Amino acid sequence: MISEKEINIFEDYLLTKNLKHSEQRNEILYIFLKHDKHLTANELYRIVQGKYPAIGYATIYRTLKLLCACGLCRELKFEDGTSRYEHLFNHQHHDHLICTKCGRFVEVVDPQIEALQEKLIKKHGFHPERHRMELYGVCKRCKR
């Protein structure tokens, strides 16, 4: 399920930045790619630990930085302060709809909203770059 393309993106990034390969980086990259979820640094750390107990916390953070820098992932900061790392490859832009009871969340996009957001930014004389939208509510399961 891991796409060769994602690995190439990482490889190319190392190359262009004159960075080196390492087993740790590989291990973290593969584990990150295998888990197509929004993991926290800590969750990733624990999974990596399972296979590679010697790996340090700092290396997780360092590699997550690389993954973000090369465009494979991005850091999401939620309201409660937790940071989660989200896959970017083959995932077009989206926002999040989050259940306030159970924390479950869904990726959502609405082209109309997207268009209006850009319009709103321009109306205030800004040059649009990006946005962040989180919708909160109670999900079907928690509603009853």
Place this chain on the structure above:
Amino acid sequence: MISEKEINIFEDYLLTKNLKHSEQRNEILYIFLKHDKHLTANELYRIVQGKYPAIGYATIYRTLKLLCACGLCRELKFEDGTSRYEHLFNHQHHDHLICTKCGRFVEVVDPQIEALQEKLIKKHGFHPERHRMELYGVCKRCKR
């Protein structure tokens, strides 16, 4: 400029929760109300320090919690991790448009977007509660 109503809200909250008055709480409340800006805890702390050097950091945080609990303010967490406290009284719901160069920001509302957000939440079977939207771009002044 400080509205009696805001003070009453705070008073009432203390009353209903069986909390007590204190000079510190008053001082912090008044200074918070006087500065109709999005201050950080630290900025508020420094201002309060000017009049009340004995006041502790913890008391600032504790009082900000009260201000949020009684509905006079809310904590905003921005992407860079900083928390700012925003006035709620007489400020209807709004989102933020933030300049990525200078950090300046504008409060914005777009009824069309608001409506679509609610629709989108319902479409996914959620019961809508609230949302958070931050728009990022480069402001007029920074553009040139």
Place this chain on the structure above:
DNA sequence: TGCTATTTTGATATTGATTTACAATATCAT
């Protein structure tokens, strides 16, 4: 191969923001 410059790593310490613990003090209904 071996050499060497450079990068990476893990352990540990450090930061910075926020929270907590606790003994001393202040508040307020009686």
Place this chain on the structure above:
DNA sequence: ATGATATTGTAAATCAATATCAAAATAGCA
């Protein structure tokens, strides 16, 4: 005034994230 309860400041504790640094790994080159 008294006593029960809440509040305060100080200092210590958290917590996630970052920086430091000596030792180990990597990769280009002989």
